[in-house]
Amino acid sequence: MxxxxxxxxxxxxxxxxxxxxxxxxxxxxxxxxxxxxxxTIEPKDWMPEKYRRQLTRMMSQHAHSEVVGMLPEGNWIxxxxxxxxxxxxxxxxxxxxxxxLYIYCGTETLGTDRTELIDQYLYGTAKYSSIFNYPTLTWxxxxxxxxxxxxAAIVNQTxxxxxxxxxxxxxxxxxxxxxxxxxxxGYELCATLARGTPAQKAMVQDAVNRWWWxxxxxxxxxxxxxxxxxxxxxxxxxxxxxxxxxxxxxxLTVPQAQAIGLxxxxxxxxxxxxxxxWKFGEIDWSEFNAVIxxxxxxxxxxxxxxxxxxxxxxxxxxxxxxxxxxxxxAAGQAA
Amino acid sequence: xxxxxxEYLLRLGDDRLILxxxxxxxxxxxxxxxxxxxxxxxxxxxxxxxxxxxxxxxQVEGQGRxxxxxxxxxxxxxxxxxxxxxxxxxxxxxxMVRQFLFSAHAHFVLEHLAKxxxxxxxxxxxxxxxxxxxxLRHSSEWVVRLGDGTEESHRRIQAALEELWPWTVELFxxxxxxxxxxxxxxxxxxxxxxxxxxxxxxxxxTRATVEPPKGPMRMVGGRKGRHxxxxxxxxxxxxxxxxxxPGASW
Numbered sequence: 001m002x003x004x005x006x007x008x009x010x011x012x013x014x015x016x017x018x019x020x021x022x023x024x025x026x027x028x029x030x031x032x033x034x035x036x037x038x039x040t041i042e043p044k045d046w047m048p049e050k051y052r053r054q055l056t057r058m059m060s061q062h063a064h065s066e067v068v069g070m071l072p073e074g075n076w077i078x079x080x081x082x083x084x085x086x087x088x089x090x091x092x093x094x095x096x097x098x099x100x101l102y103i104y105c106g107t108e109t110l111g112t113d114r115t116e117l118i119d120q121y122l123y124g125t126a127k128y129s130s131i132f133n134y135p136t137l138t139w140x141x142x143x144x145x146x147x148x149x150x151x152a153a154i155v156n157q158t159x160x161x162x163x164x165x166x167x168x169x170x171x172x173x174x175x176x177x178x179x180x181x182x183x184x185x186g187y188e189l190c191a192t193l194a195r196g197t198p199a200q201k202a203m204v205q206d207a208v209n210r211w212w213w214x215x216x217x218x219x220x221x222x223x224x225x226x227x228x229x230x231x232x233x234x235x236x237x238x239x240x241x242x243x244x245x246x247x248x249x250x251x252l253t254v255p256q257a258q259a260i261g262l263x264x265x266x267x268x269x270x271x272x273x274x275x276x277x278w279k280f281g282e283i284d285w286s287e288f289n290a291v292i293x294x295x296x297x298x299x300x301x302x303x304x305x306x307x308x309x310x311x312x313x314x315x316x317x318x319x320x321x322x323x324x325x326x327x328x329x330a331a332g333q334a335a
Numbered sequence: 336x337x338x339x340x341x342e343y344l345l346r347l348g349d350d351r352l353i354l355x356x357x358x359x360x361x362x363x364x365x366x367x368x369x370x371x372x373x374x375x376x377x378x379x380x381x382x383x384x385x386x387x388x389x390x391x392x393x394q395v396e397g398q399g400r401x402x403x404x405x406x407x408x409x410x411x412x413x414x415x416x417x418x419x420x421x422x423x424x425x426x427x428x429x430x431m432v433r434q435f436l437f438s439a440h441a442h443f444v445l446e447h448l449a450k451x452x453x454x455x456x457x458x459x460x461x462x463x464x465x466x467x468x469x470x471l472r473h474s475s476e477w478v479v480r481l482g483d484g485t486e487e488s489h490r491r492i493q494a495a496l497e498e499l500w501p502w503t504v505e506l507f508x509x510x511x512x513x514x515x516x517x518x519x520x521x522x523x524x525x526x527x528x529x530x531x532x533x534x535x536x537x538x539x540x541t542r543a544t545v546e547p548p549k550g551p552m553r554m555v556g557g558r559k560g561r562h563x564x565x566x567x568x569x570x571x572x573x574x575x576x577x578x579x580x581p582g583a584s585w
Contacts, residue, residue: 070363070371077359081576081585082403083386086359087379093362094375101368139576189585197583305364313366315491316427319484320367326483 023048035236040166043109051235052110054228055165056117057126058237059107064121065129066100068302072136073145081139085189089142092182099175106167122307130288131218133296140193140200140207146186148208148215148253154179155249156219164236187256194260201261208257209265216280217288219246247277254278339515341396342415343522344456345405346512346558348388349416351463352406353566354437355381356573357424366427373473377434380466387459407577411567412560418553419502421566428481428488429495434474436499439535440506440528441467447523456521475539482543493545504552506532510559 027046034041041047070093077093080086104114120126131149136142154176161172193204220226220242232238240248250269257264268281290296358378365371389402420437424430445467448460481488507525516522540547556562577585 067363067368074363077362078356078572079576081407081580081583083382083389083406084403085585087382087386090359090362090375090379090382094372094379097362097368097371097375101372104368192585196585197580199580200583309364309366312364313370313427315485315487316366316370316481319481319488322488323480323484 021049023050032234035164035234038236039164040169041164042166050231051237054231054235055168055237056107056110056112058232059103059110059168060112060117060120061127061129063100063103063107063117064126065132066096066103068128068132068306070096070100071302071305072132072134072298073142075136076139076142079139080142085142088185092146092185095178095182099171099178102171102175103168106171109167118310122303122310127292128302129218130291130296131214132302133291133299134211134214135298137210138203138207140190140204141211143186143189143193143204144207144211146182147190147256148186148211149218150179150183150186151253152215152218152249154183155245155252159239159245160237162236162239168237187260190262191260194262205262208262212264212266213283213287214291216246216250216283217291219243219249221285221288250278250280251276338395339512340453340521341392342512343516344388344392344395346415348385348392348402348405349414350420350437350441351381351388352385353414353416353569354420354434355379355385356569357420357422358430358434360424361427361430370427374430377470377473380463380470384459384463384466387462391455391459403577407574411562411570414557414560414562414566414570416557416562416566417502417505418557418563418566419499419505421557421563421569422499422502423565425495425498426491427477428491429498431474431477431481432492432495433499434470435478435539436503436506436536438467438471438474439539440503440532442471442535443528443531444523447528448521451521452519453521478539478545479543482540482545489544492543496540496545497548500547501550501553505555505557508555508558512558 028048031041031046031048031051041051073089073096074093077086077089080089104117107117108114117126121128136145157172157176157179161169161176163169163172190204190208193200195201223229223241223243226242229238229241233241254264254269254271266281268279270279271277272279291299294300355378358374358381361374362371362378365374385406386402389405393400393402393405417437419433422433425433442464445460445464449457449464451457451460478492482492483489507529509525513522513525517524536547
């Protein structure tokens with residue numbers, strides 16, 4: 001499952017950080033002209049401190065999301081109902097880990113190392129995508145996550161593949177390819193259940209009912225309520241607004257649900273004949289805000305599980321470092 | 336009527352099914368992200384090998400059972416895996432020591448099977464041999480690194496070895512099934528493998544600065560369906576969804 005990185009709007013507003021230093025106006029103007037021309041910004045290029053911070057925040061949040069996202073799906077690896085599905089799921093969760101690693105490396109090009117980034121979300125205020133704070137209750141959740149959650153992430157990441165920061169854009173291109181595969185796999189799983197026994201069909205419909213609204217929330221707050229969006233749009237990190245992307249996702253998804261005989265839990269959903277768009281009901285923003293504030297169904301469990309893995313693994317990391325130090329003295333001296 | 340080849344394939348397949356299951360439990364919980372990925376990779380290889388071996392077992396049996404039916408619809412006493420492989424995953428050191436002890440043995444078994452006269456089995460074994468080389472290298476490197484790392488990691492690896500070593504007697508178990516297949520040139524002779532395995536493990540454990548215990552070995556049983564109490568819980572979890580929906584496709 002891959003996260004959206006777009007929910008940060010309301011979260012980050014609460015963080016207190018020293019104000020970014022005043023930038024050299026000439027350099028800043030040159031930088032913004034480069035963004036306007038659609039040029040790619042590379043790690044060694046000059047960039048405003050605020051751009052560096054925003055990207056570090058967005059990218060690391062994306063990386064944390066990939067790693068936390070391993071938990072809800074990992075929850076079903078040991079219960080997958082046949083060997084093919086089990087292998088697909090292991091491979092998918094493994095891919096998420098790979099994405100996390102890849103994006104952490106991309107984030108490090110901005111000057112903060114992985115250890116520090118991980119500390120920021122395990123013990124600090126850094127966030128991950130809130131979608132992973134919902135529980136996976138049945139096997140059908142695995143299909144629905146692939147279809148809806150990865151589907152929503154793809155809509156977002158396809159845009160981010162054109163982001164102005166080169167390492168992030170390149171990571172997104174590669175990741176999108178795998179995500180598309182996950183999405184197809186998830187949709188195929190849902191289709192299989194939808195044409196299965198009555199119990200299987202009920203299971204997948206129930207999962208869709210539970211995941212639909214959280215998936216729409218993945219695109220973040222309304223444009224009118226998204227404080228970082230202006231900078232991110234001006235610097236071409238984002239190219240489309242939260243609401244535009246959300247609408248695109250709904251337009252893509254409604255016909256997919258219809259094709260496999262599933263309904264979406266929104267009585268207001270209807271096709272606008274003139275625009276050709278699917279109009280949908282209002283998101284429950286109080287739920288959105290509650291989950292972001294740490295009070296979703298699984299926030300505490302997710303962080304507890306990640307902390308446990310990190311802390312239980314400390315002796316392994318320490319031993320690896322000790323072994324390396326013992327057996328590579330030459331390399332140490334050379335440095 | 337169960338034939339020796341069917342039994343033998345169940346033993347090979349169940350080892351990988353069960354160990355792959357245990358390894359997959361690490362997914363999302365590893366000590367470092369690289370290891371979540373690496374251990375998942377091993378689990379994936381093993382589950383894939385299990386699928387091939389159990390499908391072949393089903394064909395050999397000729398009663399229309401495939402790998403999924405064998406994996407999901409047999410009970411504890413019908414499983415033929417080594418008991419060592421069903422033990423809970425323990426800490427990361429335990430997982431790596433177990434993988435190493437198993438992979439070192441599997442290496443020599445697969446080397447033999449890859450050249451055996453049963454073409455289908457030889458093909459699967461050749462693929463598994465290649466995959467197992469990676470499992471063996473990865474796990475042995477961790478055994479050495481952790482054994483010779485810090486005081487704590489040394490203590491943990493020594494403890495894992497003390498728990499696991501007595502179970503290794505089962506690696507060399509042989510009965511009429513093996514005798515029949517050895518006569519056909521399919522199964523290897525465990526007496527030939529044992530010294531090679533001992534040499535390989537001694538070399539790695541020496542570098543890891545740990546020592547196998549000298550005490551008594553455990554009772555054998557896995558190959559005959561006599562297991563620890565852990566297997567039933569593992570299977571209850573693994574089989575729950577499949578068994579809750581008899582006749583369903585997934």
